Amino acid sequence: MALKPVAPALDDLPTVPSLNPGVMGGLKSYVAVKAHQEPLGFPGELVENWEQAAVAKMGELLGKYKSLRVYLDICVKCGACTDKCHYFLGTGDPKNMPVARQDLMRDIYRYYFTPAGKALGGLVGAKPWTRERLDDWYNYFHQCSQCRRCSLFCPYGIDTAEISMAAREIMDSIGLGQKYCNEIIGKVHKIGNNLGLPEPALIDTLEGLEEDVKEDTGHDIKFPLNVVGADVLLVTPSADFFAEPHVDGLIGYAKVFHQMGLSWTMSSYASEAGNFGMFIGNYEQMKKISMRIRQAALDLKVKRIVFGECGHAWRVAYAFLNTLAGPFDFLDPKYPVPQHILELTRGAILSGALKLDPSANADKIVTVHDSCNIARATRMGPEPGSQFFYPRDVLKAACPKFVDMHPDTTHARTFCCGGGGGLLTDELIDLRIKGAKPRVEALKQAVDQHGVTHMAAMCAICKSQFTKVLPYYGYDMGMVQSVHQLVSNAILLGGNS
């Protein structure tokens, strides 16, 4: 860490930066080596005929995903997306404008797949493969967190995330994968979670938590693992076992289950909610990771599946789990498959099964960061907008003072934390700091105007990203809280028959 990254000066919201062409062009996420690539079935290194192989793969994807072809065909260059990406706003690099990112693929697409491009080439913006273009692909498709804020503002709904996923899928297929994502996916297949936390360590960690919580509360709150016949299988990001403030959220879930008298368990086989298969756009990997959850649910004979706080996991779970790993006809049809922990907690608060004493959080003025995948791709319950008001209902029940940040930065318009989509890796710290700028500007406004002291998050990536980058902007990492950490502080234990 010889070079100390520096946070840019914060602006008032919202500011379009002056252009800084190429400034992020040299930032390259570490490339996966053989040991990361081959277990996933990808070539160990860049294949010799990569140009043809990439074109063939693109052809396959264009045939498979009609949306991809439509997105590449219909852009009218209106510019609505240009200032909507947090990475563009933070870096000023024009290649981080969503339209420019899409054009990296569009240029190649036109050259090999459209009659005009084949005939007229550069005149219609069609460009053949060169090594330089491939490098641009690698660098700039790993500067997209697939948060889909740009697509919200695109009049045609072009989804840059889907283009970025396809680009990564093409690169993986020619042997140019990203170390961070592919190493992690390999660990899930081998060990069961992104961290590589083996079962004995998980048991040791959970036993330690039981002791800690007993000491703190006097109550025997259990953290059950691999309990056959439990009613609920909790699937949560493995960061919840490992890091702060994630683990405080896990303690919150355990207290909720305890106080509701629910029989629940976690699984060492499916000890990961996250699914990085989505980040690399690979259906087979996504399916393989999801099948672990199905298998765990079958083996443990549970009736329900509940997901902990994780943004992209919830997108995969909410939108794709049934397709990837269903049908879940062996589960109790009375409950949603799967269910978000916040739906469960909120329901229990509303029904009176959980009682919270918000004075436990009287020292805090709390705001919330909507996670991109939850905000723009899912709901948490049957109602439209439940992904927004469920967490807020829970936070307002747990905290006496809650304030929302600027409306251009919340709900569906939320900014990515700056570390999503497979970019939460140390070598991208400069991008992560700059990408967090729009969120931190909104946070600063809430701090300055309303005295906000804490920001709750509902995603492991958001929590890790903010605890890492907020200090660069002069804020304490302890500002970041798990939603269920605040629940955990306020929950009244015992006295429930």
Next chain:
Amino acid sequence: MAYTANGKTIEADEEGYLVNINEWNEELAGEIAKAEQINMSPEHWEVVNFLREYYNEYQIAPAIRVLTKAITKRLGAEKGSNKYLYELFPYGPAKQACKIAGLPKPTGCV
């Protein structure tokens, strides 16, 4: 990249984590710490030694709560906190201390 300790060149990955964790020794830890701009105090060594003990048993670095609890036992309650560990290892106790202890980098959403 690589480190030099006791006149021997030890291979590390692009982030400075050892390629072969069996090549670790205390001199090498001192070199890695130097590259990280950390002056190893007895407290640093307590953390590094605990990480290695835990890794030998479980093949993974300890979760932060496990680590703070162990440090509380060894160094007292005022030092058994996440905050104190960050004072020792500003880039994060998990990643930076693991690097110095010669252990693989914790991966995932951490």
